[in-house]
Amino acid sequence: xxxxxxxxxxxxxxxxxxxxxxxxxxxxxxxxxxxxxxxxxxxxxxxxxxxxxxxxxxxxxxxxxxxxxxxxxxxxxxxxxxxxxxxxxxxxxxxxxxxxxxxxxxx
Amino acid sequence: xxxxxxxxxxxxxxxxxxxxxxxxxxxxxxxxxxxxxxxxxxxxxxxxxxxxxxxxxxxxxxxxxxxxxxxxxxxxxxxxxxxxxxxxxxxxxxxxxxxxxxxxxxxxxxxxxxxxxxxxxxxxxxxxxxxxxxxxxxxxxxxxxxxxxxxxxxxxxxxxxxxxxxxxxxxxxxxxxxxxxxxxxxxxxxxxxxxxxxxxxxxxxxxxxxxxxxxxxxxxxxxxxxxxxxxxxxxxxxxxxxxxxxxxxxxxxxxxxxxxxxxxxxxxxxxxxxxxxxxxxxxxxxxxxxxxxxxxxxxxxxxxxxxxxxxxxxxxxxxxxxxxxxxxxxxxxxxxxxxxxxxxxxxxxxxxxxxxxxxxxxxxxxxxxxxxxxxxxxxxxxxxxxxxxxxxxxxxxxxxxxxxx
Numbered sequence: 001x002x003x004x005x006x007x008x009x010x011x012x013x014x015x016x017x018x019x020x021x022x023x024x025x026x027x028x029x030x031x032x033x034x035x036x037x038x039x040x041x042x043x044x045x046x047x048x049x050x051x052x053x054x055x056x057x058x059x060x061x062x063x064x065x066x067x068x069x070x071x072x073x074x075x076x077x078x079x080x081x082x083x084x085x086x087x088x089x090x091x092x093x094x095x096x097x098x099x100x101x102x103x104x105x106x107x
Numbered sequence: 108x109x110x111x112x113x114x115x116x117x118x119x120x121x122x123x124x125x126x127x128x129x130x131x132x133x134x135x136x137x138x139x140x141x142x143x144x145x146x147x148x149x150x151x152x153x154x155x156x157x158x159x160x161x162x163x164x165x166x167x168x169x170x171x172x173x174x175x176x177x178x179x180x181x182x183x184x185x186x187x188x189x190x191x192x193x194x195x196x197x198x199x200x201x202x203x204x205x206x207x208x209x210x211x212x213x214x215x216x217x218x219x220x221x222x223x224x225x226x227x228x229x230x231x232x233x234x235x236x237x238x239x240x241x242x243x244x245x246x247x248x249x250x251x252x253x254x255x256x257x258x259x260x261x262x263x264x265x266x267x268x269x270x271x272x273x274x275x276x277x278x279x280x281x282x283x284x285x286x287x288x289x290x291x292x293x294x295x296x297x298x299x300x301x302x303x304x305x306x307x308x309x310x311x312x313x314x315x316x317x318x319x320x321x322x323x324x325x326x327x328x329x330x331x332x333x334x335x336x337x338x339x340x341x342x343x344x345x346x347x348x349x350x351x352x353x354x355x356x357x358x359x360x361x362x363x364x365x366x367x368x369x370x371x372x373x374x375x376x377x378x379x380x381x382x383x384x385x386x387x388x389x390x391x392x393x394x395x396x397x398x399x400x401x402x403x404x405x406x407x408x409x410x411x412x413x414x415x416x417x418x419x420x421x422x423x424x425x426x427x428x429x430x431x432x433x434x435x436x437x438x439x440x441x442x443x444x445x446x447x448x449x450x451x452x453x454x455x456x457x458x459x460x461x462x463x464x465x466x467x468x469x470x471x472x473x474x475x476x477x478x479x480x481x482x483x484x485x486x487x488x489x490x491x492x493x494x495x496x497x498x499x500x501x502x503x504x505x506x507x508x509x510x511x512x
Contacts (some may be wrong), residue, residue, distance in 0.1 A: 019166060030172040032179060034131070041150050041398060045426045045435055047480060067433060067476050074480040 002096035007054075008035050009104045018091045024100060025049040025087035035102035042087040047071040048106040049086040054099035057082075061098075062089055077103035111136045111210035113412060114199050116189045116350070118142025120150065120398055121379025122215030123170050124405025130179045132413050138181045139207055141199070143188040146237055147173055152398060154240045155266035156428055160273065161244065165237060192354040194372050211412045214351050214362055214377040215405070218344035218396060223258065227320030231338045234263055246337050251275040253336040256325045258317050260287030262427050263341030265300060269429040272309050279310040279333055281317055281325070291425070292436065293446050295459045296471045303432060303455075346381040346394060359383060361394040366418035368408050376411065378404035387420055388439050388468075388486075399424050422487045424479075435479035438469030438486045447497040449504070450475055458482075458504075460497045467492045478504050 001017040004027050008014070018027035028036040028049075037048035044067050053061065061084070068088045072079050086100065113129060115122045118140050126140045142148065149168040157163045176183040184201075191200040198206040220233035232246075233239050247253065253276045257264045260282030268278045280287070286297050301311050316328035325333040348358040356370045357363040361383025368376050368384060379401040386393045403421040410417060426435045432455065443461035450457030450473075458478040459471040467490050470482035481504045485492065496502065 021163075022167065026167075030169070030175065032127070032171060032175050039399070039402065040426060041152065043152070043426055043428065043433075045433070045476070045479070070477045071480065073477065 002091050002093055002098075004091060004095070005097075005099040006033050006035065007099060007101045008033075009102055020092055022091055023087050024051065024089040024091060024095075024098070025085070027091065028086065028102075035106070036086060037106040038087060039107075044068055044071065044085060044088060047075050047085065050075040050077065050103050050106060051084055051086045051100040052080055052103065053082045053084055054101065055082060057098065059095050059098045061095070064088070075103070076105045076107055111412075112208065113138050113211045113213065114207055114209040115140045115213045115215055116192070116199060117215035117217055117347075117379070117381070118144070118148045118183065118185070119215060119217045119379065119401065120148070120170070121217070121401035121405045122213070123148035124402045125213050125215060125378060125409050126176075126181045127171070127179075128406045128409030129412065130181065132409055134409070134413060136210070139184060139209075140176070140181055141184040141187055141189055141201070141207075143186065144236060144238070145186045147171070147176075147183065147185065149237060150398075151235070154237065155234060155263055156270060158237070158240055159234075159244065159267065159270045168237065189350055192350060192375075194354055194375065197374065210374065212375050213408055213412075214375070214381055215379050215401075216347035216350065216381045218346045218380040220340065221343045221345050223317070223320075223340050223342065225317055225319050230320045230322060231258065231340045234267055234339060234341060235344070243337070243339060247271070247274060247276065252277060254334045255279070255337045255339070256281065256333050256335040258325075258338065258340040259342035260284075260311065260313065261341055261343065262288065262291060262425075264339075265304065265429055266427060267339060267341065268304060268309050269307070272304075272307050273430070278308075279312065280304070281315055281327065281333075282311070282313045283316040285314045287311065287313060290441065292434070292471055293440055293443065293459050293461055295446055295448055295452075296434065296473060299452060299455075299457075299473060300429065300432070300434070303430060307430060344380065344396060346383075348381060351377065351381075359392075363392070367411050367416070368404055368419055369411065376408045378408050384419060386423075386439075388423055389441075393439075395423055397423065397425050422483055424483060431474075433474055433476065435472045435476060436469060437472070437479055437482035438467075440469035440471060443468055445494050447494050449478070449497060449502055460492070460494070462494050465493055466490075467497075481505055481508060484508075 039046040148170045188202045257280045319326045346361045351362045352358040362377035407419045440461035445462040447460045456474040461469045472479035
């Protein structure tokens with residue numbers, strides 16, 4: 001299974017096996033990783049699964065749709081160039097090794 | 108209150124959240140989460156969406172993976188029903204006669220589909236559980252062009268209709284009220300949803316009751332007969348309150364709880380679909396059937412067990428996906444006496460601002476997620492938006508708040 005690394009705001013890293021076609025968000029929630037809230041469970045409705053994709057990332061990621069783009073203006077922490085909603089990033093073998101950083105807060 | 112044992116009766120979204128939040132908030136005592144389904148706790152919203160469409164499986168629905176419960180010391184009891192609670196002895200009694208003692212007990216028993224009070228109801232399927240969805244998938248599997256009749260034009264019925272239409276079946280929705288989603292959204296929003304369904308080829312009949320269902324046929328109250336290979340009903344739910352009632356708790360269309368979601372017994376709480384609570388947003392006792400309510404109440408009760416005195420005041424919000432329409436509502440729009448529509452309905456992107464006595468009580472955002480999120484903040488913080496302000500040409504919610512700030 002693809003491995004995704006979640007870096008908490010305090011720097012603690014957790015590596016998780018994420019099932020094919022699950023999302024980066026679900027990889028965190030299923031394993032009880034704090035730092036991703038995902039109030040709406042993946043409906044691109046709440047903006048509480050905000051992550052910063054590692055600046056060194058070279059893995060291909062899904063394209064950002066309009067809803068995600070608009071929601072990212074309402075996240076609890078500042079939107080940066082590498083901001084994504086993790087519920088909108090599906091995981092396949094191509095994302096094996098992806099590193100995401102979690103913001104200080106989601107609410 | 109560390110070390111005390113908590114029993115959660117019901118392992119849906121709300122019950123699971125109680126257990127998860129207790130551990131996140133540092134509770135150290137035993138937690139037992141008891142559900143009557145075989146599956147580990149899972150999300151229900153995808154049952155009418157991705158799961159029904161075959162785009163995800165049960166593993167894609169579960170709220171936590173199996174190892175989570177073990178790793179966090181949460182005893183998950185599956186496929187077992189609590190049949191009684193003895194509040195004097197402080198024990199929950201399972202169907203298998205086993206008893207589990209508690210210091211705190213949380214009812215998260217959810218709700219069940221309201222039965223159709225008509226002849227032939229046994230031919231009608233419901234859609235509440237993963238087993239229900241599997242039964243429907245089995246009936247649809249590998250075929251196209253089946254005649255599918257949906258009884259009830261609420262969230263469940265319309266989401267189901269949209270998915271089944273995409274699977275290339277012929278779909279008719281029958282709604283007894285004059286408007287679909289009458290309890291949930293304004294006439295403006297309902298009208299747009301109906302237009303959208305019709306443009307996709309779904310037939311929607313309103314103001315028409317169903318008189319009877321027979322093998323392969325649905326008879327309407329006005330005498331119309333519809334051919335039906337499959338009949339699915341979504342006409343609302345009944346809260347599961349029987350065990351609470353037998354335990355002597357106050358039950359009135361839900362287990363009645365106070366502002367902290369507690370019952371008359373200080374050791375017993377209720378959350379989620381089964382709880383009837385005093386809502387500051389509704390101005391009276393309500394029950395809400397939503398993910399937001401389940402998770403926020405679960406978190407609130409966990410905090411209450413940990414000694415917090417914070418009342419439950421979270422703003423209600425909902426969402427529904429139908430075709431490529433994302434409908435999101437912030438606040439409760441029920442009971443509004445005036446609406447102002449902003450945006451471009453013809454383009455399928457607009458928001459309906461709902462007012463009662465000139466006070467904004469809710470926003471329905473139709474493919475306008477910014478209005479939804481802004482709306483939540485405004486409604487949470489108290490607001491001063493009037494119909495006159497919103498009705499001004501070129502009104503923009505975001506710009507209006509930046510000016511106000």
